[in-house]
Amino acid sequence: ADALTLQLKWVTQAQFAGYLVAEAKGFYDEEDLDITILPGGPNIAPEQVIAGGGADIIVTWMAAGMAARESGVPLVNIAQPFKRSGLMMICPTETGITTEADFPGHTLGVWFFGNEYPFFAWMNKLGLATDGSDGGVTVLQQSFDIQPMIQGQADCISVMTYNEYGQALDAGYGPDNLTIFNYTEMGNDLLEDGLYVMEDSLDDPAKVDAYTRFVRASMKGWAYALENPEEAAEIVVEADDTGAAEYDHQFYMVNEVTKLVDPDDPALDMATYERTVQALLDQGIIKATPEGAYTSVVTDGLK
Amino acid sequence: MPLHHWLALIAAWAFAWLFVERLSAAIRAGSLPETGTGLVIPVTFGLALLVIWEVVTRGANVPPVLLPPPSAIGARLMAETNILWADFVQTFIKSVLPGYAIGCLAGLAVAILVDRSPFLKAGIMPIGNFMSALPIIGIAPIMVMWFGFDWQSKAAVVVAMTFFPMLVNTVAGLNAASAIERDLMRTYAANYWQTLMKLRLPAAGPFIFNALKINSTLALIGAIVAEFFGTPVVGMGFRISTGVGRLAIDLVWAEIAVAAVAGSAFYGVIALIERGVTFWHPSVRGGRA
Amino acid sequence: MTRILPVLTILLALLLFWYAMAVHMNAPWQNTLNNRAGLENVPFMDFAQQAWAQDKPVLPAPHQVVSEIWNATIALDITSRRSLAYHGWITLSATLLGFAFGTMLGIVLAVAIIHNDASDRSLMPWIIASQTIPILAVAPMVVVGLGAVGLTGLVPKALISMYLSFFPVVVGMVKGLRSPEAIQLDLLRTYDASPVQVFWKLRWPAAMPFLFASMKVGIAISLIGAVVAELSNASGGGLGVRLLTGSYNGQTIQIWAALFIAAGLAAVLVAIVGGAEKWVNGRMGARA
Amino acid sequence: MSVVQAMDLGLTFPAGDGDVVALKDVNLTIGKGEFVSFIGPSGCGKTTFLRAIADLEKPTSGTLSVNGQTPEEARRARAYGYVFQAAALYPWRTIEKNVALPLEIMGYGQAQQHERVRATLELVNLTGFEKKYPWQLSGGMQQRASIARALSFDADLLLMDEPFGALDEIVRDHLNSELLKLWDRTGKTICFVTHSIPEAVYLSTRIVVMSPRPGRVTDVIESTLPRERPLDIRETPEFLEIAARVRDGLRAGHSYEEEHV
Amino acid sequence: MSVVQAMDLGLTFPAGDGDVVALKDVNLTIGKGEFVSFIGPSGCGKTTFLRAIADLEKPTSGTLSVNGQTPEEARRARAYGYVFQAAALYPWRTIEKNVALPLEIMGYGQAQQHERVRATLELVNLTGFEKKYPWQLSGGMQQRASIARALSFDADLLLMDEPFGALDEIVRDHLNSELLKLWDRTGKTICFVTHSIPEAVYLSTRIVVMSPRPGRVTDVIESTLPRERPLDIRETPEFLEIAARVRDGLRAGHSYEEEHV
């Protein structure tokens, strides 16, 4: 069997249900693959891990992937299971924020560590300063939960539809007492969880073949998760070494994540790709239009 | 790694070693002055390290996103002085210094309080040990909850981190005075505070400075780590954590270099003060009795 | 009894303070909840009860933490991945290994420093500088780097523990090994004792008080190192991982439970070092 | 009124390998203005007795009163000055500051501190060494500094434990006569441990001879010498006779005689 | 061959507030088997001279040889045993272990260590205190333990810095005669610092009188006493005459004479 290591962008959770299900249900074995799945965390940059040779394939956001490419890690997108963004910004109504025009003077929470690009691209589009100057917004490096909102440290916080938004719902927040800015609906979405490999590995036909089988099995995993959300949630809980994943939350997450994934088509949508690249260029996150940052050789191989 | 890289490596090491040996022998023999030359040695050693680092990263083709060569770090250091300075002010001046001062003073005060009353000592020391062991990583989010996300919460983390070493060392130090030195105070019927000020605190000096030195490095680590848990978008810890995410590893190392220089200078200042204040201790006066 | 009573008194005072703070800090959120539910003029005691029973409180009440600890240790199979005892053991083993490495490294460096001028002058500043490197920044790189050469699990964590814990030992031991009075050194000079003899017969015993003071700090820091290392690598478990995942999910009670287990571990470890100190002191004829 | 009164005094040090009886059945009354010397073999309990008077050691039996009070009350009233057998100077203080230490503690004014330090340092011939640290002095100089420290404040009772042990004969003679003058002038009560028989006889109104294991008083010799004592009184037959008595007392309680000679 | 030879020896301690000249122009030759006492006011450099011989202090001028070698070579050859002015016992070792320390270092076997420790402790009359820690002993007992430590191994040169300062007359007499016997039996060379003129005269073949600021040798007195010296030789006119010469020498170099008396 071909051995491949997959580095996730975050801790073991239903955000990666397709891969975890494929592993648990033996879909990788069927493709004669031996897959090791490494959980991520707030201090693990998948781009760094793959550059150091610690992984063959990584799951990451396109903005971070392109930025890494410019910094000398030649990453190439081989598949894009996530079609839509799950990123939102929510503001409790008592802050008085109802439209983008209300932002100036308020504190907005953002995750950094490579997750800040969509936010800055958006602010750039609105023409709002983020350096603390007058008429702009104050940016807070947000922790990975909704506490900054509950404790009023930030007026608005970043959430993922499939994770923190669920926590907010649990805490009694909802559309009736929140103003929600959904990046996808606003047309500000940048591509999220895609699969990236090192450029030179694509010269090796055997590798390309292994990648192809990997993507095929993974998409089977996603399809299975979509059909069987209860079992998928159980698999995720089971796969979590730390014992922290809770079934109810993972079940919620499976259902939300599968809304973002198209299990039948892992191919990169060129229109969204172009828009993402343009936003990154506009914001100065990358300086030059990337060349060869994606390939369809793997997804073409699936057909 | 090609052969000539290996040779460069060995040469750099051998040269530095010989040079340092010679120099310190010369200082010992008194043919070179202590001050000034004293600095040359660690600098030489450091330069040797840097050369080795440069040669290894380049020679073995270590990906710069894992470990950049020092030359790249140096270039970044020069290019980003504004950012680095702002981060330094936020972290060192605003968080570390006040937190260090408060933490050390509190540790000292509680040690004295605890020392005063055996009841408190029996009660607080076990609980103090317990609290001190709360990993700062755990208290950092809590401090952010309590003190907000700006420097105040970082200073609070520094306070919590520096408190325990000071407490433990001071309690040990307050018992360092010898029996006969205490007896002398008894013969004067000196009251508690007189004995404290004139005997036990001076005798505890070496221990207190021990804590001050350990704390000078702990404080910086604490402040930087605390910034990983919610900060405004400035600060050394913030820059390091976001820098890794952005793969701006050379900026991260530039920040680390600033931290190392600031921390070493801080330590050096404390060590200088120590030499002045506890000049009488055998470890300082070379054991003359 | 005379040892328990003071501890109990202080503990009681702390508990009272803690309960009061819990009401104070959870009040805003409780008010929001009550307003939403249309409750008004809740009597104080009822309000307090509510504040002490929140799911994700800002500050959990002591009994919430205790029951979480209970549920996550005694009430669970020890091999379960939800068991804090299981995670505690993982952290403890990394701590102990790292502490052992760190203490040895610290002593070895201190010995080199006091015996060799060149290493004193060249090493010491860099040992100090090494400690100003924010470990959390380096930890993931260490984990990634060691992972690339195939080292995973306990060893990377223990190395980070070692990195933190050797420092207090070096500083303390350099001081301790230099603490003998001149006349005590002179005595051995008159015997033309070898450096090894001077070390074992004089410097080492004289450094004991410093060694133990350093080790107490060192072992507590070592635990912090293990926890920090776990934060960089969510696989494999450990108390640090519990802290991390607790904080993603806003599970404040889980965070506090893990924190208390960690602190409890450290307190026990420090106490063990303290016990060893007493024993050695006794063997060295210390005055009662 | 008696300054020190010991009745059936006993003091035992507990030790893992058998207790040490440092003092047993000691009965002694020292009146105001007396100069009492203690002499006896090494380890016979002289230091222990002085320490008990000074409330540095708790007797395990019998009673002990100082100035009619308990030793603790007397200590709190700062009834005495103590010269330890070892100098016990604080290494972080200069000689001058070491001597000023009791004055600081007892709240003397700056000017008075200065004057007293100057005078007592001159008395022990250490003028010029004010700014030195203890480790820069020879053994005898350290001892003199510690004497100066005990004399700097005016206690009515002086407890001196071999104060002149490390001094040469000339300085010793000098300090002996200075001490006698001081005693005569001020009417202080002095308890003085020494190993020198001539010194004991020269200085004392009474000489207490002690003997070890267990430490006890074996002889008390009253001096018949006049209060006024020039140095050459030491050659008079009367002096030599007292000295001989002391020597006999000492020898009687001494274990060497049987064992070794 | 001379054991110690000092030529124009000088030793200055640097100090912030003016250097201290501890030794100046010292010329002295000590032959094999001599017993030389050093006497002089406190602070005159006796300890410093002994320390220079022992290679514990580096002379700043002149030359010094020990056994025809440099002091360092002599020290490395374990040429001497040293009794310090302060006992310097290690607090974490029992008395017996303290005395065994040099034997351990010099690699004596267990049985031999045991026997030597027993014998020297008996010599200084400390049998029964083997298992005590230093702080459980009186000052004089500590001093005797440190003497035992220096005698436990057989060095040909003994450097003794006021070894008997804290001992009473009887023990002192006893140890004086034991030391003389040892010296006579073994032919050791002994350098001996004391403040007691009778002790110096009784023990020595030669007495070196020193005087302070700067420390220098002012007189060297040859003893005419026979090698065989019973204790009562101290009452002979010959003895008293030598003692008087020493006293005069001492007085001459002494600052007290002019200043105070």
Ligand SMILES: Nc1ncnc2c1ncn2[C@@H]1O[C@H](COP(=O)(O)OP(=O)(O)OP(=O)(O)O)[C@@H](O)[C@H]1O
């Ligand atoms: N480490 C030192 N630093 C500075 N000065 C010193 C030091 N050691 C000794 N001295 C000075 O050197 C002089 C001689 O000292 P030394 O100890 O040799 O005297 P000594 O003859 O042994 O006196 P004593 O009989 O009191 O022991 C003294 O004036 C002393 O102050």
Ligand SMILES: Nc1ncnc2c1ncn2[C@@H]1O[C@H](COP(=O)(O)OP(=O)(O)OP(=O)(O)O)[C@@H](O)[C@H]1O
């Ligand atoms: N802290 C202690 N613990 C145990 N035994 C002690 C202690 N202090 C003194 N002793 C013992 O008590 C006895 C008397 O000691 P003390 O110091 O009073 O003698 P001393 O008469 O002053 O002798 P020296 O002339 O040698 O100073 C000795 O046998 C000594 O071993």
Ligand SMILES: Cc1ncc(C[n+]2csc(CCO)c2C)c(N)n1
């Ligand atoms: C370091 C880091 N921080 C934030 C995110 C954003 N994010 C995307 S998925 C997810 C988990 C919660 O749903 C979070 C927080 C990330 N990926 N990595």
Ligand SMILES: [Mg+2]
């Ligand atoms: Mg005594």
Ligand SMILES: [Mg+2]
């Ligand atoms: Mg001397």
